[in-house]
Amino acid sequence: MTKTQQKDTKPKCGLCGKSKKLIKTDCCNNWICNDNDQYVLFSYARNSCWRNHDRYTVCSFHHQNEHKGKWLDCKKCLNSFDTEDYVDMATNEYNFEKLKNPPSFEPTLCAECGRVIVRAEEGFTMVPKKGYVCEDCSPIPYY
Numbered sequence: 001m002t003k004t005q006q007k008d009t010k011p012k013c014g015l016c017g018k019s020k021k022l023i024k025t026d027c028c029n030n031w032i033c034n035d036n037d038q039y040v041l042f043s044y045a046r047n048s049c050w051r052n053h054d055r056y057t058v059c060s061f062h063h064q065n066e067h068k069g070k071w072l073d074c075k076k077c078l079n080s081f082d083t084e085d086y087v088d089m090a091t092n093e094y095n096f097e098k099l100k101n102p103p104s105f106e107p108t109l110c111a112e113c114g115r116v117i118v119r120a121e122e123g124f125t126m127v128p129k130k131g132y133v134c135e136d137c138s139p140i141p142y143y
């Protein structure tokens with residue numbers, strides 16, 4: 001703490017605004033809830049700020065893979081995912097800084113019934129030689 005820093009600005013989680021049990025992210029040096037210990041194994045719950053940022057953002061992926069520069073202009077990150085997944089990971093609510101002009105992408109259509117699958121929000125299955133199949137048409141039960 002130096003004198004030039006503002007007084008009474010308690011650090012807050014950049015995602016949810018809570019100010020208890022904070023930790024700084026390795027990837028982008030932002031305050032975030034250190035709530036990974038509350039995560040119930042295999043529950044797939046998305047209630048941990050730290051975990052969400054760690055698992056579901058390009059920011060963290062970029063850092064973990066030791067790319068250079070900012071993730072926002074990183075072509076390696078862009079090329080590491082399908083565009084739809086990339087856009088979700090770059091603009092979802094687990095980001096401190098969201099990608100301003102996300103690239104456009106062709107919507108994913110179910111290979112069975114043809115409806116649009118919103119991959120960030122619903123279940124789908126990747127069927128070999130067929131493509132993406134929505135939850136309803138999925139041959140394997142989706143959990």
Ligand SMILES: [Zn+2]
Nearest residue numbers: 013016033049
């Ligand atoms: Zn939080």
Ligand SMILES: [Zn+2]
Nearest residue numbers: 027028059060
């Ligand atoms: Zn980050």
Ligand SMILES: [Zn+2]
Nearest residue numbers: 062067074077
């Ligand atoms: Zn990158």
Ligand SMILES: [Zn+2]
Nearest residue numbers: 110113134137
């Ligand atoms: Zn379908």
